[in-house]
Amino acid sequence: MRKFAAIAAVAISAALPTTSYAWWDSGHMRVAAIAYEQLSPQAKAEASRLLKLNPKYGEWAAAVPAKPDGTPGDVDQYVFIRAAVWADDIKTYKDYTRDNDTATGPYAARNVGYSDKLVHDYWHYKDIPFSTDGSTWPPQDPVNAETQIKLFSAALPVSAGKSDDIRSYDLSWLIHLIGDVHQPLHSTAYFNKALHKMWQDRGKPDLGDRGGNEITVVPADGKETKLHFYWDGIFGGYSTPLGAIADNGADKIPAPADAFAKELDPAQWLEESHDLALQFAYSAPVALDPTQPVMLTREYETNARKVAEAQISLAGYRLANLLNDAFK
Incomplete structure (x- = not known):
């Protein structure tokens, strides 16, 4: 497994075009746009x-604009792509809550469909820990992106016997989560003595760098930001499916190697993302010290864009392969 992940990291480091897309809403919608093109008719x-x-x-379907020639837009395509950010959207919905919502709580791993009004922040990542100075870390969350992708994927086939409400809910989450776990910093947490002291000073348990959320960097625009935020927003972008559809038609990211695209084990995806984080996200000049902001080099930013583009493409093809298998 680890050997496969290392091979994937090497493959992704090969030269790719560096045109601009996004990793926030835009990145998730781009993953969905790529996937939609690869879905079987069924x-x-x-x-x-x-x-x-x-x-x-209803809200999404009503927003579909007509095509330039005046014919109706493709509602199914638009909705599939728009659904890619629903799992983030619910964080702002008034009827959703974080109360009593923890990865160790009794409702953490349930799969009950849209009646579940918990935000489930911990479903979006799996922080695989590492350290360079011998620091230790607390136990990993028992419920995370890997456990939920497996749970939701198993529920999709009709043969699983789940209600359509649950299958719809699971599909909405999967379109998003498969994009999440291909972002390298959704698979990683760094622990060292400086971070441990920072958490001690805050009077809180040691959470490491929380996937780059405690590491400050300065990209080419000169504005300080957190490492995780930099990778999430690496390409800037748009907030509707139209941008993803247009980009997918005008500037196609190269397709991944077939062997990688057909790998459907989320544990393997996370290993690959973790390896990419160590090789690229935490590479020089990033300082693994929460008190030391560092200026990112052109080489770092170029490599980051290459990795993100390759991961978006890989996520899209894997999502399509998973759904083609579930809905055959």
């Missing part, structure tokens, strides 16, 4: 049918 039909059960379907 998978497209079933995904579209299930997404009609998402509570936001």
